[in-house]
Amino acid sequence: xxGPEFMTALAPALRLAEAAGVLSLxxxxxxxxxxxxGLRTAMLALRTAQAMGLPQDDQVTxxxxxxxxxxGCTAESEIDANSTAIAKATNALAAAQSDLASYIGGxxx
Numbered sequence: 001x002x003g004p005e006f007m008t009a010l011a012p013a014l015r016l017a018e019a020a021g022v023l024s025l026x027x028x029x030x031x032x033x034x035x036x037x038g039l040r041t042a043m044l045a046l047r048t049a050q051a052m053g054l055p056q057d058d059q060v061t062x063x064x065x066x067x068x069x070x071x072g073c074t075a076e077s078e079i080d081a082n083s084t085a086i087a088k089a090t091n092a093l094a095a096a097q098s099d100l101a102s103y104i105g106g107x108x109x
Contacts, residue, residue: 020068024039024067024068027070027071028070031070038069041066043066045065045066046059046066048100049062049063
């Protein structure tokens with residue numbers, strides 16, 4: 001049996017974004033979301049963070065948060081969608097979207 005020292009010579013190292021992407025795709029499937037839902041969320045969040053001029057470290061955090069926003073939420077998605085916590089998060093997201101729309105509306109593009 002080959003040890004880990006042989007594996008690194010045969011395959012490149014797995015990047016964090018690749019591992020998180022696989023988890024995101026699996027979560028999309030388990031939640032009944034369209035494929036790459038998490039990736040689209042991550043890219044939209046990243047572009048928004050860039051437009052807001054957030055520092056690079058914050059942009060990375062925003063990307064991974066968007067990519068993994070449903071990670072681990074694979075069981076009983078219909079029931080979870082009706083929970084109080086999800087309702088509160090949805091209200092907070094709606095408020096943030098409204099704030100973001102106001103911010104973007106004030107940008108000179």
